[in-house]
Amino acid sequence: MAKCPNCGKEVSEGFRFCTNCGEKLEPVEPVQSVEPAAETVEEAPVTEPNADTVEEAPVTEPAAEAVTEPAKEEPASEVPVSVANEVPVSEAVNEVPVSEPAVEVPEEIQAAEPAPEPVSEVLIAPMMEEAVYREPAGAPGDNGQSRETPEEKKKQPPYFLIGVAAVVLIVIIGFVALGKVFGGFNPMQLLGGGTPGQKFLGYQTDYFNGKLKAMEDLGLLRMEDNRALTFTVTGEVKGNKEVAEYLEDSSLVLKTKTNLDKGNLQASLLVKLTGNSVLDAYGEYDNGNFSFAFPSIDKKLYTADVKTLLENNTGEEVQIPDLKKSKENRKLGKKLLAKYGVLLSKSMNKKNLTTEKGTFTIEHLDEDLKDTKYKGTRYTFKPKAEEIEKFVEKLADMMEKDKDLEKFIEQGAYGKYLELISGYGRNESTAEQLSDLAERLRDNAEDIGEELEDNNLTWVVGVEGKTLHEIYLFADNDDNGELDTEEESYFVLASGKDKEEVAEFFNISPDGYSSVVYLWNTYKKKGKTLDGTITGMLDTLYLNKTDYTIETGKKYQILPYGEYKFRDIEGDNGKVTLTVKAGKKNSTDCELKMSGLYDLDYNDIRSMTLHINVKEGADISKPKGKTEDITDYSTDELYDLMSEFSSEIRNIGEEVFGG
Structure with missing residues (x-):
């Protein structure tokens, strides 16, 4: 301690x-404190999946429908486990009857002769360049200096595991991009739900499913296909009379409109200072075509074919997302998740996946929760080199022949992520990239297996009843079954509860010393009110301690009603408070107040308050005027055009404020 x-x-x-x-x-x-009695899992028979069934399996789109539909009664021996871990704002996910898995898993293939280069360099090197951690210079307590990394480690860190962490981040990004990718999704149903391996994966998938639904219920992931919003921002200051006068009759109005059914996105911006319109802007994306205008500066409407414009100026093939295929891609995402989940579960057996039934504690929570004992089961997956090699070969075969995966990547324009993983540029087609990646996986399957076994890849999941409390994925260098956060690469998720307090902890460390993702959230729920604190970090973006008191129980336009207090990142006297409440005519009023600014020398301004009103609906019209196509513009011509607009906007600012 x-x-x-x-x-x-x-x-x-x-x-x-x-x-x-x-x-x-x-x-x-x-x-690490554990009090389990070791017990071996009995291997249950796995039903071979049927690809045709998956093709025709209906997928429910809205998440709300999935969680409100009552489960059918089944005999106790046949009821699958469906986990709905307690989340701040959503009710537990009801169990859904299990159906047989419906995915075809390809036959094993013979391993190719491994390449002589180390797998760390051959397979993961391109990804590692993107996964390098940089200590945030602005984080309190470090005086802007980065911590020195120890020169010597007990073992070489498992670079493939770091690659897995990077893929986890990509998947998270993909979830946000896909919206309700888990809406109506029951992992146990699609994975089969019978074997320990399927349960092992199902607990985890169901946990994240519940978290995504909780965020959606709060309004944090409201990604409807068709939506229009109008934001009106006004402000006031204290301490500087001149600035206060400018803001008296000033406003910023932002309008946005999304229609994914038509593949169309629109936005407009109007800025008024002292009652005068000083800046008017418009932008639209319509099925690969982009147009924009600054009517207050130039009467022209500029248009371009985005794909052609980017390819002309980069010399590389560029993928553009097909917004009209968003719903179809979400269904493909569910199908792919089930397909590859079945493949992974089939690599688990009674030797490499064991259970420990009894009581366990969660050492990664604070002192108020770390001693809480949970009575349940811990699953530990520790595969051998040969098993990993065989899985990688099957994975390569499946990816190379998977037309659904190819279509999913192309429709969502995820080629950049594939390029990051494979190391090949976009001048190759998606099919070629998948083929190259599959070949690389096969060539290095043996090396991957040996490297992961040498680093004792360990994946632990702890559950109590149907509630998941912990996930550890780490390199067990000491081969003692315990996570050493000082020496080992790891992914950690921990969730615990003691009386009224709930704590959630999430951390990814590629080297056991620094973090690329860190999140700590504690809260107490009283009725429909959540009172909590959150601290986090994403690469160099540091979220200092933020206190919140919010209401739950319904979907909000932007954020849940309540109060959010942000600590000043620089450690000075500045305080930022955001208050969100109901506005007039079904709108939302947000007040962002920044105090203590006088000590920060902001032109004698003691405090600043921004009022933001958000309402449904947006009246946006395309500006009239001459149309100019800039698709064939060179990089220099684009730069000159943007510089001209920047200069005009700067002149407007100088004219209004002087100087």
Whole structure:
């Protein structure tokens, strides 16, 4: 147990930040406490999937329908496990009857002769360039200096595991891009739900399904195919009379309209200062064509074919998302998730997937929750090199022949992610990239298996009843079944509860020393009110301690009603408070107040308040005027055009404010 050097509160081993004040901490030795009785899982028969069934399986789109439909009664011995981990704002996901898996898994192939180059360099090198962690210079307590990395490690870190972490990030991005990719999705049903391997994967999928639904219920992931919003922003300041006068009759109006059924996105912006319109802008994306205008500066409407424009100026093939295929791609995403989930579950057996039934604690939570005991089951997946090699070969075969995967990538324009993984440029088609990646996987399957076994790849899942409490994916360098956060690469998710307090912890560390993703969230729920604190980091983006008191129970336009208090990142006296409440005519009013600015020397401004009204609906019309096609513009011509607009906007600012 360590103490925070800033506030003095005790903090559990392995924590990167103080859960009380957000102070960055030096690494400490972790201690894992487990009291299970080892037990071997009996291997259940796996029904061979049928690809034709999956093709025709209906997919429910809205998440709400899936969670409100009552489950059918089944005999206790046949009822599948469906997990709905407690989340801040959503009810538990009801169980859904299990159907047989409906996915065809390709036959095994003979391993190709492994390439002589190390798998770390051959397979993952391109991804590693993107996954390098940079310590955030602005994080409190480090004085802008990065921590030195130890020169020596016990073992070479598993680079393929780091690649897995990068893929996890890509998948998260994909979830956001797809919206309701899990809407109406029951992992146990699609994976079969009978074998320990299917349950092992199903618990995890269902957990994230519940989290996505919780965010959707809060309005944080409202990604309807057709939606229109109008944002009206006004402001006021104290301490500077001149600026205050400018803002008295000033406003910014942003309108957005999304119609994915037609593949159309529109936006307009109008800025008024002291009652005068000083800037008017318009933009539209319509099935691969982009148009924009600045009517207050130039009466022309500029248009371009985005794909051609980018390819002409980059010399590379460019993928453009087909917005009209968004719904179809979400269905493909569910189908692919089931297909590859079945493949992974088939690599699990009674030797490499074991269970420990009894009580366990979660060491990665703070001192108020770390000693809480949970009675349930811990699954541990620890495959051998030969098993990993065989899985990689099957994966390569499936990817190379998968037309659904190819279509999914092309319709969603995910070629950049494929390029990141494969290391090949976009001048190749998606089919060629998948083929190249498959060949690389086959050539290095043996090396991948040996490397992961050498680093003791370990994947642990802990559940109590139907509630998932922990996921650990790490390199067990000491081969003791315990995660060493100082020495080992890892992915950690922990969720615990003690009386009224709930804590959730999420961390990805590629080297056991620094984090690329970190999130700590604690809250208490009283009725429909959540009172909590969140601290986090995504690469170099650091989210300091943020307190929130919000209402739950219905979908909101932007954010849940309530109050959000943000601590000043620089550690000065600045305070930022966001208040969200119901506005007139079914709109939402947001008030963002920044105080303590006088000490920061902001032109004598003591405080600033922004009022933001958000309402459904947006009246957007395309500006009239001469149309100019800039599809064939060179890079220099585009630069000159943008410079001209920038200069005009700067002149407007100088004219209004002087100087």
